[in-house]
Amino acid sequence: MWRQGGHLVAWMLLCVVVQAQSLQLSGFHIEAVSTQPNLLRNASFEEVSAEGIPAGWSWSPRNTDATLRVVADRARTGNRSLFITNSTPFGAHVYGMAVYQLPLPLQVGKRYTLSAYVHSPRPGIAWLGGGGGWQFRMRLPASPHGWRRVQMTFTPGEGDVPFTLLLITESPTDGIWLDDIQLVEGEEATPFAEEGRAPAPQVEPLREQVEVQGDGAFAVPFLVAIPQGAQVELVAALRQGDQQVAAYSQRASLEAGFHRVTVRGEASEAGSPPYWLTLEVRGETVRAMGETEMRFYSRAGALRLLEELRTRLPGYEQTVAQLEREGKPTQWARVSLTVLQNFVRYVQEDLDYKVTTPEGGETYPEVRRALMQLEELREVEAHLQEEIRRPSASVSLWRCRGNRPLVANGSLTDEEGNPLFFTGYGHFGQVRADIEKFPAYGVNLIQIETGPSALFPAEGMVNDAPIRELQQVLERAERA
Structure with missing residues (x-):
C-alpha cells in the first residue's frame, strides 16, 4: 500500500508464482536399431567430380x-x-x-x-x-x-x-x-550409415521438439551411435534456462552400431515455458551428447494458474476504482483490467472443452492454447501493475453522442478539425455480446451487418427481425 493525496491506496504486486510442479526423470529404455540398405550411392557427397559437384x-x-x-x-x-x-x-x-x-x-x-x-x-x-x-x-x-x-x-x-x-x-x-x-x-527412415564405415559417436534426438499433453508419464527417444561396443554411462538432464530441474544416470553395455535410447519421466503441473532435455553418452572411448526442446501442457497446472489470477482481480478492480475517485488517469489501467476480467472466462472455456476419444476416454485439445493465453495475460497483468504504479496520461477518445464525425481532406475529424482515429472489430457473434464492454477496451468502432438473404428469406417474404435486432445493438452501443 502507499499513501497518496491523503488516501491509502491498495495495490497488488505482480506475484511470482511458485508453481506446484513436479518433474522427474525415471529411467531409460534401450533397444538396438537395424539399418536398411541405402538405394543412393555417394549419399554423403564424399566423391566429387572435376566440376565440383557430387559424383553421380x-x-x-x-x-x-x-x-x-x-x-x-x-x-x-x-x-x-x-x-x-x-x-x-x-x-x-x-x-x-x-x-x-x-x-x-x-x-x-x-x-x-x-x-x-x-x-x-x-x-x-x-x-x-x-x-x-x-x-x-x-x-x-x-x-x-x-x-x-x-x-x-x-x-x-x-x-x-x-x-x-x-x-x-x-x-x-x-x-x-x-x-x-x-x-x-519401408515406412520410415533408418539410421544413416555409410557402407563399410563404422558410425561416429553421436546422440541425435528423434524429435526436434517434444510436446507432452497432460500430466503423467512421458517418453523421449534419442538415436545413439557408437563405433564399437563399450561400457558407457547414460546421463539425462532436464533444464529450464540455466537451471537443472531433473537428472538421471545409468550404466549400460552397448554393442557397436545404433541404439534407440528412450528417456522416461513423470510430469505433474509442469509449466509450459521451454525445457531442454539432454542425453549424454560417456565412456572411455566414446563421448557424445544431443538435446531436444520440450514443452509441457498441464491442464491441472493451467487451472491452478487461472484460479490464482481470478482471485487477484477484485483487488485490482478496487485499486483502479480508488484511483478513478481521486481523479488519477486510469484509461490504460482500465483497458488491461478489462482484458483480464473477460479473458479469464475464455481461458476457462478452453480448459473445459473436452473430446471423447475412440477408446472412450477424454482429452482436452485446447490446453495448449489456454496456456498460451495465460502467458499473454501475465504480460497484461504486468502492464496493469505498471499503470497502477505510474499511470500514463490519458488520450482523447471520440465517443458517439448522437453527432457524426466530419469528413475533411480524406480524414475523419471532430467539430474542431482534430483527426479522429477508430479502432474496433469486425462482424462476429461475440462483438454483439460485448457491446457494453468496448468503451473500457478503448474500442469506438464495430462492423456488424445484415445480409439480403436475412431480410428476404424467400420470394415475396420480408423478415424485419434482423433490422430490429440491429437497432437494439445500436441503441446499446449509444448507451455504452
Missing part, C-alpha cells in the same frame, strides 16, 4: 543464378556436404535443378522413405523428390541451429517409374547445406 549427379542452374557445389566447411558425417545458393526471385518455371544420374530400381506399389539432413537459416523454396509430374516433393525446412532430418514416405505408381531423384531450388536462399541423403524401402 548433374547440375543445371537453368534460368537462375543458383549455385551447387560440394564444400568441406561443414559436414554431418564424413568430410563434405552439398551447398546450394540462389538469389533469383521466385517465378513460374524458374528453378535450378540437380538430377541423380544413377538408376533407382523402385517397384510400383512398394513403400519407400526418402530422407536427408538439412542445415539452413533461410532455405527458401527447395525440395527433394521426383515421380511423374514431380508429385513427390519433400520440402527442405529452416534449420538455423544445426542439422535437421526430414523424411517423406511415398508409393510410386506406374507413371513414377523409372524414378528420377531431383533436387530443386525455386527461390532466394543465402545457403542450404545438405548431407546424408537416404532412400530406403
Whole structure:
C-alpha cells in the first residue's frame, strides 16, 4: 500500500508464482536399431567430380543464378556436404535443378522413405523428390541451429517409374547445406550409415521438439551411435534456462552400431515455458551428447494458474476504482483490467472443452492454447501493475453522442478539425455480446451487418427481425 493525496491506496504486486510442479526423470529404455540398405550411392557427397559437384549427379542452374557445389566447411558425417545458393526471385518455371544420374530400381506399389539432413537459416523454396509430374516433393525446412532430418514416405505408381531423384531450388536462399541423403524401402527412415564405415559417436534426438499433453508419464527417444561396443554411462538432464530441474544416470553395455535410447519421466503441473532435455553418452572411448526442446501442457497446472489470477482481480478492480475517485488517469489501467476480467472466462472455456476419444476416454485439445493465453495475460497483468504504479496520461477518445464525425481532406475529424482515429472489430457473434464492454477496451468502432438473404428469406417474404435486432445493438452501443 502507499499513501497518496491523503488516501491509502491498495495495490497488488505482480506475484511470482511458485508453481506446484513436479518433474522427474525415471529411467531409460534401450533397444538396438537395424539399418536398411541405402538405394543412393555417394549419399554423403564424399566423391566429387572435376566440376565440383557430387559424383553421380548433374547440375543445371537453368534460368537462375543458383549455385551447387560440394564444400568441406561443414559436414554431418564424413568430410563434405552439398551447398546450394540462389538469389533469383521466385517465378513460374524458374528453378535450378540437380538430377541423380544413377538408376533407382523402385517397384510400383512398394513403400519407400526418402530422407536427408538439412542445415539452413533461410532455405527458401527447395525440395527433394521426383515421380511423374514431380508429385513427390519433400520440402527442405529452416534449420538455423544445426542439422535437421526430414523424411517423406511415398508409393510410386506406374507413371513414377523409372524414378528420377531431383533436387530443386525455386527461390532466394543465402545457403542450404545438405548431407546424408537416404532412400530406403519401408515406412520410415533408418539410421544413416555409410557402407563399410563404422558410425561416429553421436546422440541425435528423434524429435526436434517434444510436446507432452497432460500430466503423467512421458517418453523421449534419442538415436545413439557408437563405433564399437563399450561400457558407457547414460546421463539425462532436464533444464529450464540455466537451471537443472531433473537428472538421471545409468550404466549400460552397448554393442557397436545404433541404439534407440528412450528417456522416461513423470510430469505433474509442469509449466509450459521451454525445457531442454539432454542425453549424454560417456565412456572411455566414446563421448557424445544431443538435446531436444520440450514443452509441457498441464491442464491441472493451467487451472491452478487461472484460479490464482481470478482471485487477484477484485483487488485490482478496487485499486483502479480508488484511483478513478481521486481523479488519477486510469484509461490504460482500465483497458488491461478489462482484458483480464473477460479473458479469464475464455481461458476457462478452453480448459473445459473436452473430446471423447475412440477408446472412450477424454482429452482436452485446447490446453495448449489456454496456456498460451495465460502467458499473454501475465504480460497484461504486468502492464496493469505498471499503470497502477505510474499511470500514463490519458488520450482523447471520440465517443458517439448522437453527432457524426466530419469528413475533411480524406480524414475523419471532430467539430474542431482534430483527426479522429477508430479502432474496433469486425462482424462476429461475440462483438454483439460485448457491446457494453468496448468503451473500457478503448474500442469506438464495430462492423456488424445484415445480409439480403436475412431480410428476404424467400420470394415475396420480408423478415424485419434482423433490422430490429440491429437497432437494439445500436441503441446499446449509444448507451455504452
